[in-house]
Amino acid sequence: MHNEHTNQHFQLRIDNGEYIEAKDYMPDGYRKHLIRQISQHAHSEVIGMQPEGNWITRAPSLRSKQILLAKIQDEGGHGLYLYSAAETLGISRVELIDQLHSGKAKYSNIFNYPALNWADIGAIGWLVDGAAIVNQVSLQRTSYGPYSRAMVRICKEESFHQRQGYEIMANMMKGTKEQREMAQDAMNRWWWPALMMFGPHDTDSPHSSDAVKWKIKRETNDELRQKFIDKTVQQAEIIGLTIPDKDLKFNEKTGHYDIGKINWDEFHRVINGNGPCNKQRMEHHIKYHNEGAWVREAAEAYKKKRLAKQLEIA
Amino acid sequence: MTQKEALFQYCLRLGDNALILGHRLSEWCSRAPFIEEDLALTNMSLDMIGRAQALLKYAAEVEGSGKTEDDLAYRRPEPKYFNHLITEQPNGDFAHTIARQLYISTFEYYFYSDLEKSKDKTLAAIASKAIKEVKYHLQHAADWTIRLGDGTEESRNRMQKAISDLWMWSGELFEMDEVENSLLKDGIAVDLIPIKALWSNHIKQVLTEATLNMPEEDYMQTGSRKGIHTENLGHILSEMQYLQRAYPDAKW
Numbered sequence: 001m002h003n004e005h006t007n008q009h010f011q012l013r014i015d016n017g018e019y020i021e022a023k024d025y026m027p028d029g030y031r032k033h034l035i036r037q038i039s040q041h042a043h044s045e046v047i048g049m050q051p052e053g054n055w056i057t058r059a060p061s062l063r064s065k066q067i068l069l070a071k072i073q074d075e076g077g078h079g080l081y082l083y084s085a086a087e088t089l090g091i092s093r094v095e096l097i098d099q100l101h102s103g104k105a106k107y108s109n110i111f112n113y114p115a116l117n118w119a120d121i122g123a124i125g126w127l128v129d130g131a132a133i134v135n136q137v138s139l140q141r142t143s144y145g146p147y148s149r150a151m152v153r154i155c156k157e158e159s160f161h162q163r164q165g166y167e168i169m170a171n172m173m174k175g176t177k178e179q180r181e182m183a184q185d186a187m188n189r190w191w192w193p194a195l196m197m198f199g200p201h202d203t204d205s206p207h208s209s210d211a212v213k214w215k216i217k218r219e220t221n222d223e224l225r226q227k228f229i230d231k232t233v234q235q236a237e238i239i240g241l242t243i244p245d246k247d248l249k250f251n252e253k254t255g256h257y258d259i260g261k262i263n264w265d266e267f268h269r270v271i272n273g274n275g276p277c278n279k280q281r282m283e284h285h286i287k288y289h290n291e292g293a294w295v296r297e298a299a300e301a302y303k304k305k306r307l308a309k310q311l312e313i314a
Numbered sequence: 315m316t317q318k319e320a321l322f323q324y325c326l327r328l329g330d331n332a333l334i335l336g337h338r339l340s341e342w343c344s345r346a347p348f349i350e351e352d353l354a355l356t357n358m359s360l361d362m363i364g365r366a367q368a369l370l371k372y373a374a375e376v377e378g379s380g381k382t383e384d385d386l387a388y389r390r391p392e393p394k395y396f397n398h399l400i401t402e403q404p405n406g407d408f409a410h411t412i413a414r415q416l417y418i419s420t421f422e423y424y425f426y427s428d429l430e431k432s433k434d435k436t437l438a439a440i441a442s443k444a445i446k447e448v449k450y451h452l453q454h455a456a457d458w459t460i461r462l463g464d465g466t467e468e469s470r471n472r473m474q475k476a477i478s479d480l481w482m483w484s485g486e487l488f489e490m491d492e493v494e495n496s497l498l499k500d501g502i503a504v505d506l507i508p509i510k511a512l513w514s515n516h517i518k519q520v521l522t523e524a525t526l527n528m529p530e531e532d533y534m535q536t537g538s539r540k541g542i543h544t545e546n547l548g549h550i551l552s553e554m555q556y557l558q559r560a561y562p563d564a565k566w
Contacts, residue, residue, distance in 0.1 A: 058554065058557060
């Protein structure tokens with residue numbers, strides 16, 4: 001009875017457009033949904049450091065090396081404040097990382113694809129971050145306060161990432177024949193996975209309905225995907241890249257681009273573990289996490305010794 | 315050796331130190347013990363690459379042959395690189411990276427404090443930016459040396475081993491040849507002799523607080539002033555220069 005009342009009150013607050021804060025009442029389902037979503041988002045930022053990190057040591061100029069380093073640091077920083085946002089919901093970093101390693105928590109499927117040439121760094125910034133921004137701009141108005149505030153910060157930096165990614169692509173398209181080939185090759189490999197980042201079609205999305213009711217999610221997968229397609233197609237044309245979709249055409253009636261069929265079999269196959277880099281990404285994270293255990297233990301032991309000494313003095 | 319040649323060489327040495335150490339630190343990306351530390355190490359890498367860019371740009375200007383900082387970074391072979399051998403040593407475990415940072419950042423702290431007073435205005439400006447970064451790098455390295463030295467038994471053993479393993483590369487930091495000597499005369503270069511004592515004192519102080527022993531071996535490996543490196547540099551450069559070498563006509 002009490003629960004029903006508080007749940008109604010909660011929904012009223014949501015309907016009034018109020019933000020929910022960490023100490024406010026929230027239904028279990030809301031909390032669980034947020035932990036799942038925020039931790040997935042945090043893990044994506046962290047796992048995303050791997051494909052981009054793959055090119056730091058080979059970045060072709062000192063300027064591009066610095067931009068890439070700064071960008072990857074931003075991603076790591078996003079991971080950090082998303083972990084903090086998740087922690088406000090009563091889960092620890094250790095638990096979050098355990099869930100990642102056990103497979104209970106996911107990360108964005110896009111990072112199960114490899115970064116094979118330098119243009120991939122452009123494509124990741126332009127397409128992957130570009131798709132992420134569309135989603136994140138929408139999430140700035142998400143109903144959970146700490147998540148919303150994290151998104152506001154993240155969006156500022158992501159738009160810089162998208163521009164630098166596009167700049168790499170544009171430069172390469174102005175370059176030698178080999179550079180243009182690299183750029184188109186990256187486009188061909190990243191376009192469809194980028195579209196899949198928005199998740200299944202609205203009719204097939206398992207998480208959408210509650211998330212919309214709670215205003216965690218403000219726009220549907222298909223609405224967001226369409227926004228991304230509309231802005232990206234034109235950007236590709238400007239620099240002479242071809243979108244790898246023979247069915248792509250502008251629909252005069254709707255004012256949007258129609259696209260061919262997304263290969264959802266591939267999406268499900270990769271999400272379920274059978275992508276080019278699933279094992280590699282997870283093994284990498286686990287390996288270095290485990291290798292760093294002695295450092296974390298030492299830091300902990302040192303902190304305890306320090307505290308004990310302070311107590312002695314006091 | 316003309317003054318111009320000496321200054322060019324001096325800038326290369328400093329620029330190469332920053333570039334190669336920056337490269338090594340960047341290898342930590344996604345591999346650190348936890349995410350905050352990942353960010354700290356790559357942030358220091360970013361400082362280093364930025365400093366390398368400024369120094370190599372100035373080197374190119376001094377040389378006056380129309381090259382860019384990227385030409386110098388990406389088109390020189392190993393024997394034309396003049397970074398200290400310690401900068402190219404592999405990251406090893408976290409303790410080795412910290413020991414390398416402790417030795418180098420302590421050196422750089424005294425070095426750049428002094429270079430700030432150089433009569434060469436460009437070097438002085440680069441130094442005054444560098445010193446702000448180096449202070450943080452040194453604090454980071456000293457804090458970790460103490461934490462690991464005085465942490466668990468395992469961390470103490472690892473830290474002691476790293477401090478000892480890297481010791482033989484530390485002597486080179488203080489080598490002076492005609493490049494330094496001729497620039498020192500004009501108030502451009504830093505005198506490394508007084509820095510050596512300051513360096514030893516500071517290292518000793520940190521190690522004492524970390525409950526670690528100061529190495530006593532006196533064998534010091536040398537070579538980099540003449541462009542003679544360890545086997546590591548060839549691998550670093552073949553990775554770093556890959557795109558520029560494979561597509562020499564491309565602009566990035």
